[in-house]
Amino acid sequence: MPFSLLKYGLKNDYPFENDADLPLPTELKQHYDVVIIGGGGHGVATAYYLAKYHGITNIAILEKGYLGGGNTARNTAVIRSNYLTSEGVKFYKESVDMFQGLSNEFDFNIMYSSRGQLTLAHTDSTVRSFRQRTEVNTHFGGNTELIDPQQIKELVPTLNMNPADMPILAGLWHIDGATARHDAVAWGYAKGATQRGVELHQLTEVTDVIVENGKAKGVKTNRGTVTCGCIVQAVAGHSSIVAAMAGIKMPITTYPLQAMVTQPVKPFLDPLVSSSALHCYVQQTGRGEIVFGGGSDPYPLYNTRSTLDLKESLMASAVEMFPFMANLKLMRQWAGITDMTSDYSPIMGLSPVENYYLDAGWGTWGFKSTPICGKSMAELVASGGKVPELIAPFSMDRFDVFRQVNEMGATAASH
Amino acid sequence: MKIMNCPLNGPRNISEFVYGGEVKTMPNALTCSDKEWAEYVFYSENTVRVVTEWWFHSPSGYWFIAERHTASDEILKTYDPSELFNKRVEFESAPASVEEKPV
16 A cells, blocks of 8 residues: 555556446446436345346446435434334345345445344333234344333433333334444445446436336436336435326325434444334444434425424434433434335335336335345346235235235334 | 414414325215225325425314425415315215125
8 A cells, every 4th residue: 555655646647447446437328128217225236136146237227416325325224124014024124134244245344233223112002012013023033022121221221211201111122123334335236236237327317208108118318318128216205206207106205304413422322222202213323423313304395404393303302312412512414305105115016107117115214125125126127027025015006905014103203 | 493374373383284285186985996096095296396285273273275385395375275165065975885795
């Protein structure tokens, strides 16, 4: 390193292209086998698994902004599988398993950190639902236990056991719960995909989808028109808008979700802690900052603006849980745009348009499913539209036959 | 704090209001297909432009209609629902129930 610094320090032609993780931008080709709209975690993961397992590499990922710059960079990086329904737990459990091996697979550190996730119950009915979630999770091979206040106190000594005068009765202790660096997940997938020949086109906005006789034929972009064999839509936060270009109406309502982070402090909090009644979740990052967030905004909006009332109530809840946080200063705040479905489960699979695949409705549960969603979507695309069993319950037409997968209780307040 | 103009109570804090969904035309529940009903209940335009929505002033229990831009969050107009729904709706009676056959 020091010698290369000397060698290249005074020269103009530092060969950064050789070391760059991603290839330099190229011109768009006329035709691709697969066009993926959206260069976030899900989009690049789909491309990665298509190239790795199915040998399909003539793929273009079209990203309006930059790689992983949307909700991939805006979530609070929680990985867990302690959902309520069999369909949900099976799916997310697979994701947790895949996350554990990602750093090795990429040869790139995604900073996966298995800390455990603790959800607090303040009412008897919540304790009952926690019992059910413990059983369902254990049945599908996850590590989840119901623990009592004494165990909670030992696990998180700084926690106020009576926040907002709502005593903590029990905790859902999800030992598999983890966190990882969300950007690194997108970068790792993008690196692996582009090394296998996939093209990632940033600053390339899809302006229209070409549909002929009910079949997706190509896309119009700000850099020209591209024809393709099939299209995968993976645009969290804009699912309804992009789907509308292909003439598809979706069962989605889009809300902002706000979160924030404090200045860094010494390590004090190992698990990720969330309260079901206070609608607040708190975790300490590897850098010592405390990240906290809550439920979505009360009404729909396509805007990442900040509101004082939501921030205020969120901070009040966080301070109730960890009173010493009242002395901390906030460093940053942000919002993401979440595509909420009415049953709090995603939409994956076929659409009314042939060769147009949907990866949408990821509300506040998108990051944790990145690996398994990418793998399943790749299977779907490679098989020419044969829906893998794992994601079959999440098809969009479940709403038409009133067969929703209700994850509201396991999602709304505790991500 | 954001202020919304309630047609009944005047300008009030936005936290007093509850969002009630896009104004849609309800299909006839007795004659429509399951798909049409699902579309009415679950699907929405969810687009970026000025949309017409139901809102509810929670303290006074009053439903009204607002026109709001879904990107700028600008509330352009609020008015009483009677401006849109000014005709009496005759609900058709339910069809005669099908007799259950013993299994």
